[in-house]
Amino acid sequence: MMRTLKLCDGRSMPQIGFGTAAIGEFQQDNEFVKDTVLKAIEMGYRHIDTAALYGNERSVGQAIAESGIPRKEFFVTTKVWDTQQGHENTLQAMEESLNRLNMDYVDLYLVHWPYPEKTQATWQAMEQLHREGRARSLGLSNFRKSDIQQLMGFAEIKPVYNQLELHPYLTQKALVEYCESKGMVVSCWSPLGSGSWSGVDNSEKPISDPVITKLAEKYGVSAGQIILAWDLQQGRIVIPKAESEKHMKGNLNYGFTLTDEELTAIDNLNKNHRFGDDPDTATESNLSRPVPN
Numbered sequence: 001m002m003r004t005l006k007l008c009d010g011r012s013m014p015q016i017g018f019g020t021a022a023i024g025e026f027q028q029d030n031e032f033v034k035d036t037v038l039k040a041i042e043m044g045y046r047h048i049d050t051a052a053l054y055g056n057e058r059s060v061g062q063a064i065a066e067s068g069i070p071r072k073e074f075f076v077t078t079k080v081w082d083t084q085q086g087h088e089n090t091l092q093a094m095e096e097s098l099n100r101l102n103m104d105y106v107d108l109y110l111v112h113w114p115y116p117e118k119t120q121a122t123w124q125a126m127e128q129l130h131r132e133g134r135a136r137s138l139g140l141s142n143f144r145k146s147d148i149q150q151l152m153g154f155a156e157i158k159p160v161y162n163q164l165e166l167h168p169y170l171t172q173k174a175l176v177e178y179c180e181s182k183g184m185v186v187s188c189w190s191p192l193g194s195g196s197w198s199g200v201d202n203s204e205k206p207i208s209d210p211v212i213t214k215l216a217e218k219y220g221v222s223a224g225q226i227i228l229a230w231d232l233q234q235g236r237i238v239i240p241k242a243e244s245e246k247h248m249k250g251n252l253n254y255g256f257t258l259t260d261e262e263l264t265a266i267d268n269l270n271k272n273h274r275f276g277d278d279p280d281t282a283t284e285s286n287l288s289r290p291v292p293n
């Protein structure tokens, strides 16, 4: 049975989603991407995480349509990119995303990165999209405590979710606690330590850490499943990306439970190490990366 988490706006979402950044190459949008997402759907994924910047919303939408499964059984997340922030731009960005996805609404619309000068105008446009039924829930991504405090000063509709880089080498404990205290669920991006887009060798990722690989051996599962179980058992959303069928399938299935000591041993691997961008410095480079159409 699909695990779900209740959101503070009363809706619920599947706790395990399918990440779609850089299936094949970054911004690839073709049959391979569609077939990969379709394979994931056939295995049971109903929560799909994409973004305008990933340049693959068309393939994601095609896979969902071709699956023959009713749209309402899916939970689709997409995100507004920095170059599209601001009131009118955000309305336009959503229009473009919905056209590419070939959908009337998304389940969750996120601000992809904080851009404090634009946050109020962007969020108010998102509130309008929510009232119009085009974004069922609203959320954040990469928001720091200060960004959340800023948003809470004017938000009429509260964010339900914050998607953060989070894995055993970057546990972001204080920020996770802060988000949860504000009623948001935390979703983990690059939960396994990032996909091929980062150029990071597997040997440097937490999936190769001896604490993780020993637990994988103990439970007879993959290193990835150990890390994802650590998130799931603590009430976090995970959105692993996998092209291999073995990973795709394993990431959905958990016939074991980590002990409290094991959860703590994984917490203790934290070294505040980011594989991706830092919200303190990302805006400038994000603004030089346009959304492909």
Ligand SMILES: NC(=O)c1ccc[n+]([C@@H]2O[C@H](COP(=O)([O-])OP(=O)(O)OC[C@H]3O[C@@H](n4cnc5c(N)ncnc54)[C@H](OP(=O)(O)O)[C@@H]3O)[C@@H](O)[C@H]2O)c1
Pocket: 018, 019, 020, 021, 022, 049, 050, 112, 141, 142, 163, 164, 188, 189, 190, 191, 192, 193, 194, 195, 196, 207, 222, 223, 224, 225, 239, 240, 241, 242, 243, 244, 245, 247, 248, 250, 251, 276
């Ligand atoms: N909000 C943001 O700013 C942001 C930023 C980055 C990513 N994201 C989202 O987060 C999603 C996931 O992050 P990500 O794609 O960077 O990487 P990830 O999910 O941490 O890792 C993907 C890599 O791990 C491998 N893998 C999958 N399952 C495994 C398992 N059970 N054991 C061992 N290895 C496994 C995959 O291999 P194969 O593909 O070969 O199976 C792939 O190389 C993205 O796809 C995207 O949706 C959001």
